Amino acid sequence: xxxxxxxxxxxxxxxxxxxxxxxxxxxxxxxxxxxxxxxxxxxxxxxxxxxxxxxxxxxxxxxxxxxxxxxxxxxxxxxxxxxxxxxxxxxxxxxxxxxxxxxxxxxxxxxxxxxxxxxxxxxxxxxxxxxxxxxxxxxxxxxxxxxxxxxxxxxxxxxxxxxxx
Amino acid sequence: xxxxxxxxxxxxxxxxxxxxxxxxxxxxxxxxxxxxxxxxxxxxxxxxxxxxxxxxxxxxxxxxxxxxxxxxxxxxxxxxxxxxxxxxxxxxxxxxxxxxxxxxxxxx
Numbered sequence: 001x002x003x004x005x006x007x008x009x010x011x012x013x014x015x016x017x018x019x020x021x022x023x024x025x026x027x028x029x030x031x032x033x034x035x036x037x038x039x040x041x042x043x044x045x046x047x048x049x050x051x052x053x054x055x056x057x058x059x060x061x062x063x064x065x066x067x068x069x070x071x072x073x074x075x076x077x078x079x080x081x082x083x084x085x086x087x088x089x090x091x092x093x094x095x096x097x098x099x100x101x102x103x104x105x106x107x108x109x110x111x112x113x114x115x116x117x118x119x120x121x122x123x124x125x126x127x128x129x130x131x132x133x134x135x136x137x138x139x140x141x142x143x144x145x146x147x148x149x150x151x152x153x154x155x156x157x158x159x160x161x162x163x164x165x
Numbered sequence: 166x167x168x169x170x171x172x173x174x175x176x177x178x179x180x181x182x183x184x185x186x187x188x189x190x191x192x193x194x195x196x197x198x199x200x201x202x203x204x205x206x207x208x209x210x211x212x213x214x215x216x217x218x219x220x221x222x223x224x225x226x227x228x229x230x231x232x233x234x235x236x237x238x239x240x241x242x243x244x245x246x247x248x249x250x251x252x253x254x255x256x257x258x259x260x261x262x263x264x265x266x267x268x269x270x271x272x273x
Contacts, residue, residue, distance in 0.1 A: 039262055041262075051194075051205075052204075052205050053194045053206050053207050053210075054207065056199075056204055056206050057206055057207045057210035057214070060210065060214035060215075061213070061214050063214070064217035064218050065263060067217075067218040067266050068218060068261070068262065068265065068266065069263045070262075070263055111207050111210050113192075114166075114192060116166060121182070125166075126166035126167055126170070144167060144170060144171075145170065148171065148172055148175075153172070153174060153175075155173065157174060158174055158175075159174055159175045159176070160175075160176050160223075160261070160262055161167075161171065161176070161177035161178070161179075161254075162177070162178050162209070162213055163167070163177070163179060163192075163209075164192050164208075164209040164210040164213075
């Protein structure tokens with residue numbers, strides 16, 4: 001079993017973004033080892049500079065899921081000023097973890113900002129906007145179709161999605 | 166905007182797209198009272214988190230969210246502009262992950 005980091009924290013300075021991956025809670029015991037339902041909670045907070053709501057949201061959802069019985073080792077958390085590369089790498093790590101599950105539950109809540117491309121409801125593509133720049137670069141946007149394509153949660157695993165963006 | 170764009174195994178709690186409304190992202194933040202002080206929160210996450218622990222199914226969760234946000238609006242704690250309009254995508258009758266916390270029983 002791969003030992004995957006459980007808490008990714010991304011920090012930034014005023015003019016540059018310095019990703020800092022911090023390993024916390026490097027649990028080695030998995031739910032598969034204990035015979036319980038396989039489950040994982042992904043909590044992502046993607047604030048813009050100066051925003052605190054996303055962190056507060058993340059803490060509140062963590063506490064609510066903990067009340068429902070989720071153990072600390074069943075959480076993977078990504079928080080900070082994110083880029084497309086960092087977010088997709090995080091989701092890819094999660095995919096490696098859940099991709100072989102025969103059944104189970106994945107929770108995915110994300111607190112951040114939304115964006116759209118397209119001009120009509122029929123063709124509009126929803127996504128995540130990772131910067132408040134007037135003209136965001138491709139590295140500062142992620143589309144939901146890319147999120148699902150990266151996660152590839154197995155069909156027999158229920159994915160609960162709570163996007164606050 | 167996610168309606169019709171999620172995989173079959175997804176159950177999602179998302180903003181409801183109003184018919185005829187322009188394309189826009191409408192998730193909002195609001196300062197809710199937290200231990201006596203205002204705390205900035207995403208409106209969806211706030212109500213989702215407040216009601217998640219005790220909900221059994223996704224449908225029951227949404228009902229609790231609607232009831233709580235309506236009570237906050239009627240009690241003057243939430244302006245109408247911020248009141249969330251949400252919908253479930255996927256199987257609303259499914260049980261939420263984990264086990265619901267039983268409400269404390271009031272002593273007689």
